[in-house]
Amino acid sequence: MDSAIEDGLADKLPVSLVSSRVTMEDITALGERLEIQTARLKEYLFSGTAKKAPEFNATKLAELCGRSRDQMLRLLDRGLEPGLSDGIKGKADGGSERNRRFTLSEARAWVKATRKPGRPPGLPGATITVANFKGGVSKTVTAMSTAQALSLKGYDVLCIDYDPQGSMSALFGLTPGFIPESETVLPLMMHATSEIARDTLQESIQATYWDGIDLVPASHAIAQGEFYLPLRQLEANNRGEEFKFWDVLNKALDAGIREQYDYIIIDTPPALSYMNMTTIWAADALLLPLPPEGIDFVSSAQFWTMLSELSTGLALGQKDFAWVAAVPSKVNHQRMYTKEILKWMQGSYGDMLTQTEIPDTAAVGMEGAKYSTVYDVERYAGSAKTLSRARDAYDKLVDEIDFMTRRKVWQIPATEQE
Ligand SMILES: Nc1ncnc2c1ncn2[C@@H]1O[C@H](COP(=O)(O)OP(=O)(O)OP(=O)(O)O)[C@@H](O)[C@H]1O
Numbered sequence: 001m002d003s004a005i006e007d008g009l010a011d012k013l014p015v016s017l018v019s020s021r022v023t024m025e026d027i028t029a030l031g032e033r034l035e036i037q038t039a040r041l042k043e044y045l046f047s048g049t050a051k052k053a054p055e056f057n058a059t060k061l062a063e064l065c066g067r068s069r070d071q072m073l074r075l076l077d078r079g080l081e082p083g084l085s086d087g088i089k090g091k092a093d094g095g096s097e098r099n100r101r102f103t104l105s106e107a108r109a110w111v112k113a114t115r116k117p118g119r120p121p122g123l124p125g126a127t128i129t130v131a132n133f134k135g136g137v138s139k140t141v142t143a144m145s146t147a148q149a150l151s152l153k154g155y156d157v158l159c160i161d162y163d164p165q166g167s168m169s170a171l172f173g174l175t176p177g178f179i180p181e182s183e184t185v186l187p188l189m190m191h192a193t194s195e196i197a198r199d200t201l202q203e204s205i206q207a208t209y210w211d212g213i214d215l216v217p218a219s220h221a222i223a224q225g226e227f228y229l230p231l232r233q234l235e236a237n238n239r240g241e242e243f244k245f246w247d248v249l250n251k252a253l254d255a256g257i258r259e260q261y262d263y264i265i266i267d268t269p270p271a272l273s274y275m276n277m278t279t280i281w282a283a284d285a286l287l288l289p290l291p292p293e294g295i296d297f298v299s300s301a302q303f304w305t306m307l308s309e310l311s312t313g314l315a316l317g318q319k320d321f322a323w324v325a326a327v328p329s330k331v332n333h334q335r336m337y338t339k340e341i342l343k344w345m346q347g348s349y350g351d352m353l354t355q356t357e358i359p360d361t362a363a364v365g366m367e368g369a370k371y372s373t374v375y376d377v378e379r380y381a382g383s384a385k386t387l388s389r390a391r392d393a394y395d396k397l398v399d400e401i402d403f404m405t406r407r408k409v410w411q412i413p414a415t416e417q418e
Pocket residue numbers: 134135136137138139140141142163167268269270329330331358359360361362364365366367368369
């Protein structure tokens with residue numbers, strides 16, 4: 001570089017960049033500064049209040065229970081079973097019959113009482129891993145919205161955040177920087193010499209603001225798992241001991257957790273890593289969000305090839321899935337080539353492509369910036385039509401997911417499906 005230009009640049013650049021190298025201490029300090037900033041940003045976004053689940057009126061409750069509003073009102077007056085709320089709040093203070101309100105847990109109690117039973121008794125819940133090694137394709141929003149929609153169908157759901165970015169934990173209103181590593185999935189990956197190592201996950205499960213969804217949260221610390229899993233494998237191989245790094249989550253879920261929940265939804269980071277292999281090995285089904293854009297479509301081909309090469313190359317053994325589905329996500333029909341790419345996706349994925357497309361919508365984008373999904377909003381700042389279109393799309397996607405799961409995981413015959 002011309003030395004005059006270099007001199008000019010040196011005047012403009014911060015002294016630290018010109019005169020010293022970036023040490024690990026600098027990076028640590030940067031990380032700490034950003035953690036504090038994130039916490040401040042969250043405080044600003046939530047105005048200091050914790051996340052709150054939405055409430056429901058009688059019309060919305062009727063929809064959730066698959067009844068007309070009139071049928072629902074009759075049921076409410078009759079009181080289907082003792083203990084179910086009639087939604088009339090504050091009668092003594094003049095609360096009106098017409099303004100019935102139900103909390104999320106009251107609404108879910110009604111759904112459970114009026115819907116057909118879901119998971120057949122005695123069968124384990126279904127584990128769905130949401131994956132794609134491409135970033136920003138809507139994995140986290142899809143995983144969270146799916147969990148919420150399933151809980152609104154009366155199911156009990158466990159979400160597992162496997163991403164060191166902790167975006168799903170943030171959607172639950174947690175600050176990933178403040179979560180102790182012993183309360184994440186990390187203990188499953190750790191070396192036996194570590195204090196936090198264990199092969200169970202029960203201790204990391206916490207309740208959330210959303211009735212019917214529990215969470216195993218994540219923090220950046222879980223990234224350490226990427227070092228420990230291969231190390232443990234190597235040591236076990238050298239000692240001739242039996243250890244399968246890819247089976248650690250599967251075994252932890254088998255230890256009672258699958259029976260405890262109807263659905264287990266795992267959000268993964270954009271990678272095909274050692275840790276991600278554990279989520280794939282624990283899954284009954286895989287869901288791959290896939291925006292119909294050239295580069296995303298091409299990289300999805302690599303995802304499947306790499307997955308099969310990895311499992312063969314590492315000799316991980318046999319693994320199959322009850323179902324695998326790609327869901328067109330962030331679909332924008334105004335964009336050039338969207339229709340064409342959707343056709344290609346249809347051609348290559350065939351039956352594995354969901355019927356439902358998730359639109360690229362301001363209802364998610366905007367709420368996403370505020371750490372919310374379409375199910376979190378009671379009153380949307382934009383047009384009501386935008387929100388209801390987006391919600392309909394997620395509802396339909398989850399109907400498909402539930403249909404495939406009832407049929408192929410729980411083997412419920414089509415005639416008994418709702
Ligand atoms: N249907 C949608 N319409 C508009 N924006 C969306 C939609 N789904 C997700 N987004 C936005 O796209 C961005 C990426 O979404 P998300 O975090 O779910 O992707 P991801 O695949 O989990 O990303 P990462 O690979 O970083 O984990 C977010 O800003 C989110 O708000």
